Amino acid sequence: MNWNSEGPSAAGYRLTRAASLTMQTMKTSPPHQPSQDCAVCASLSDPGVSLRPVFENDLWIVRPASEPCGVPGWMMLITRRHVAGPAHFNDREANNFGFALRHFEKVLEDVTGALRIYTAALGESSPHFHAHMVPRYETMPKGASAWGVFDLERAARVGEIVVDAVEVQRVIEAYRRALAERPVPAG
Numbered sequence: 001m002n003w004n005s006e007g008p009s010a011a012g013y014r015l016t017r018a019a020s021l022t023m024q025t026m027k028t029s030p031p032h033q034p035s036q037d038c039a040v041c042a043s044l045s046d047p048g049v050s051l052r053p054v055f056e057n058d059l060w061i062v063r064p065a066s067e068p069c070g071v072p073g074w075m076m077l078i079t080r081r082h083v084a085g086p087a088h089f090n091d092r093e094a095n096n097f098g099f100a101l102r103h104f105e106k107v108l109e110d111v112t113g114a115l116r117i118y119t120a121a122l123g124e125s126s127p128h129f130h131a132h133m134v135p136r137y138e139t140m141p142k143g144a145s146a147w148g149v150f151d152l153e154r155a156a157r158v159g160e161i162v163v164d165a166v167e168v169q170r171v172i173e174a175y176r177r178a179l180a181e182r183p184v185p186a187g
Contacts, residue, residue: 008030040128041082054176056080057184059093060100064172065132068163070144070152073112073135074172077104078128085121085129099185105133107182111139111174 043051044061055062058080062065065074077100083089089097114135122130134149141161144152155161 022138038077038082038126038128040126040130042167044078044080054172055104055179055184059096060104060184062104062133062179064168065087065153068153068156069168070142070149070156070161070163071135071137072163072167073114073175074153075104075108075132075133075175077101077133079130082128084127089129096184096186103182104179105183107178108133108175111178112171118146120150165184 020138034126051063051066051091053061053063054075056082061078061080063078065076079089079093081093082089083093086094086097101119105119108114109117112135114137116136118136119131120134121129123129132150134144140149141152141163142148142155152161156163
């Protein structure tokens with residue numbers, strides 16, 4: 001990242017001074033201190049019934065994706081601490097991340113019967129690490145696969161697809177029970 005009179009720039013993109021300061025704050029937030037301007041922190045402090053965590057410990061929170069989800073079992077892995085992403089994880093988060101992600105995805109795969117679990121974390125909508133864990137079923141709405149799966153949230157929101165709410169709740173509860181029975185390994 002290079003600095004110029006307008007603030008830092010990377011790969012030809014300029015960041016405003018406010019964005020630069022926000023990035024510095026994200027990198028240095030103390031443990032468990034929510035950011036007042038963060039949508040993820042806000043959702044964690046008042047999750048409502050539909051976003052109630054299925055798992056939480058001192059490092060990670062796993063909860064259903066916001067409704068409407070594109071497929072049953074769409075979950076979010078979120079750092080408890082407000083942190084931008086893996087490049088800014090502390091040593092405990094970094095040491096545990098691979099073990100935790102593998103565990104959460106294996107249990108989700110077992111509960112849903114999915115072929116695999118897609119994982120994506122871009123950090124564009126909110127500067128608080130959150131990874132989408134999306135079951136890839138043999139048959140997907142609209143034949144979606146790969147990055148096309150992420151359009152299913154929009155398709156559900158505008159009524160192009162209907163996701164069975166009863167099945168969504170069944171998977172959430174089954175995943176919650178399975179995670180309670182199968183603890184996350186220490187890393």
